[in-house]
Amino acid sequence: MTQMIYDGRAWINGERCSARSEQVFDCISPVDGRVLAQVARCDQADIDAAVAAARAAFEDKRWCGLAPAARKRVMIKFADQLLAHADELALMETLDMGKPIKYSRSVDVNSAANCIRWYGEATDKIYDEIAPTPATALALITREPVGVVGVIVPWNYPMIMAAWKIAPALAAGNSVVLKPSEKSPLTALRLAELALEAGIPPGVFNVVPGFGPEAGSPLALHMDVDCIAFTGSTRVGKQIHVMAGQSNVKRAWTELGGKSPNIVFADCPDLDKAVAASVGSIFFNQGESCNAPSRLFVEASIRDAFLERAQALAPQYLPGDPLDKATVMGAIVDKVQMDNVLRYVASGKSEGAALLYGGEQARTESGGFYVQPTIFAGVTPQMAIAREEIFGPVLSVLSFTDAADVVKQANASVYGLQAAVWSRDINKAVGVARALRAGTVHVNQYDEDDITVPFGGYKQSGVGRDKSLHAFDKYTETKTTWIRIDSPV
Numbered sequence: 001m002t003q004m005i006y007d008g009r010a011w012i013n014g015e016r017c018s019a020r021s022e023q024v025f026d027c028i029s030p031v032d033g034r035v036l037a038q039v040a041r042c043d044q045a046d047i048d049a050a051v052a053a054a055r056a057a058f059e060d061k062r063w064c065g066l067a068p069a070a071r072k073r074v075m076i077k078f079a080d081q082l083l084a085h086a087d088e089l090a091l092m093e094t095l096d097m098g099k100p101i102k103y104s105r106s107v108d109v110n111s112a113a114n115c116i117r118w119y120g121e122a123t124d125k126i127y128d129e130i131a132p133t134p135a136t137a138l139a140l141i142t143r144e145p146v147g148v149v150g151v152i153v154p155w156n157y158p159m160i161m162a163a164w165k166i167a168p169a170l171a172a173g174n175s176v177v178l179k180p181s182e183k184s185p186l187t188a189l190r191l192a193e194l195a196l197e198a199g200i201p202p203g204v205f206n207v208v209p210g211f212g213p214e215a216g217s218p219l220a221l222h223m224d225v226d227c228i229a230f231t232g233s234t235r236v237g238k239q240i241h242v243m244a245g246q247s248n249v250k251r252a253w254t255e256l257g258g259k260s261p262n263i264v265f266a267d268c269p270d271l272d273k274a275v276a277a278s279v280g281s282i283f284f285n286q287g288e289s290c291n292a293p294s295r296l297f298v299e300a301s302i303r304d305a306f307l308e309r310a311q312a313l314a315p316q317y318l319p320g321d322p323l324d325k326a327t328v329m330g331a332i333v334d335k336v337q338m339d340n341v342l343r344y345v346a347s348g349k350s351e352g353a354a355l356l357y358g359g360e361q362a363r364t365e366s367g368g369f370y371v372q373p374t375i376f377a378g379v380t381p382q383m384a385i386a387r388e389e390i391f392g393p394v395l396s397v398l399s400f401t402d403a404a405d406v407v408k409q410a411n412a413s414v415y416g417l418q419a420a421v422w423s424r425d426i427n428k429a430v431g432v433a434r435a436l437r438a439g440t441v442h443v444n445q446y447d448e449d450d451i452t453v454p455f456g457g458y459k460q461s462g463v464g465r466d467k468s469l470h471a472f473d474k475y476t477e478t479k480t481t482w483i484r485i486d487s488p489v
Helices: 044-059 068-084 086-097 101-122 158-171 186-198 212-221 234-246 271-287 300-317 335-350 403-411 426-435 469-474
Strands: 010-012 015-017 024-028 035-040 137-145 148-152 175-179 205-207 227-231 251-255 261-264 295-299 354-357 374-377 394-400 418-422 440-443 476-484
Touching: 010 044, 010 186, 035 186, 044 148, 044 175, 044 205, 044 212, 068 086, 068 101, 068 158, 068 186, 086 101, 086 158, 086 186, 101 158, 101 469, 148 158, 148 212, 158 175, 158 186, 158 227, 158 469, 175 212, 186 205, 212 227, 212 234, 227 234, 234 251, 261 271, 261 403, 271 300, 271 394, 295 300, 295 403, 300 354, 300 374, 300 394, 335 354, 335 394, 394 403, 403 426, 418 426, 426 440, 469 476
Parallel strands: 148 175, 148 227, 175 205, 227 251, 261 295, 261 418, 295 394, 374 394, 418 440
Antiparallel strands: 010 015, 010 205, 024 035, 137 476, 354 374
8 A cells, every 4th residue: 555644633713733732643544554644632622722713603604694595505615525536535534444445435425425515405495484373473483503513423434424414514504513533534634624625614614633532522511512413332422412411401413323123024025135235234334334234134934045145145245455446345443343343253152153154354464454244143132243233244143933023123122223124015014114113214125315314213323313404403493583563454
């Protein structure tokens, strides 16, 4: 790999800057273990500076005071900037996070740009309301930006997760302080530069890299942050809600973990398609997806045929060089996460699950962090690999014979992010879909959607929804203005 050194300084009030403490940390590429950049290790002082810049920008209305059509034009130009720098951003994402370059370029950059463009287009197309009052009054129901929005995003889809939050927040007129994950901070910093070039004023969009306790917690606890939006683990999400309450009772929106059930009935319309989607979805992005269908329930009568085909497909997902355009599964984000995945593999073995494929570290000669695609059969609901989010390329296969029982098993989880059901019987498919406690239920496919539909979960998978027009609800206040009319005509 050609040595690439990136600018890891923070982005506050329209300028690159070092951390006030001058502290840095190494940003290490999971592709081969090399240092990509020394990144500003921001803390309370930097959060204070970024929030102050965001508040000043909001109060003087340099962004929120623009007409919606003007904000729209800038947002669309921002999206265009991403596409103009698509190759650069894709390479940065792959080197920083480890995903295959083919997906960084075709999925991550394009999806982030599309999200920013979509919310930009929506800016001047959302109408307020007039209530049905008596003739003696006029009641206006209007949306207003909440003010300063703090955003904390994870490392698995750095650009997409950032776009899902900053796009509706900015489109609504807010100022934003974004803390990217310390494991993959580089594209967020570049997005801030592109936003300024597109015309988003200084102070409106700030990026402060750093570690959770040092930068994330001060952002969630900050008394001058009006809203905190977080994607990440359920454990940290619970802490975010506590911090929001401990400070100024800021609105807290959290998209958290998942252990999504994928239910395949014997009458699924296309067994090969079901196998390909089930395997491809769990191994996509190295299994580092909150919505990965990691619990696969297969009806007993087709279990053997399903597993035979799944094992035959698994070698296609053996890890390769993420910079090779033919690679479909890349590197785990860092050694800590790789070791965690391998601990779960060991747990599955020790608890009696049958390891059908994979389960080993791969490409050790590269210096990076890779794990083989892994399939366990004979999994029972009590096993850790069936209950806990692994966030790696590990598929746990359970079998069932009764529809009501499999729904009960599928719902017996603290999570409720996504689910799927495969059946040619429309009554069964719809009935099971309605019974599943999940924010999104797929029928005869997995993970098909677009920006027009909301994304989020039930139970401990979080609060609130990303994507679609519903996302504006998170970043706006609803105001009632009641006007007395004393002399109606």
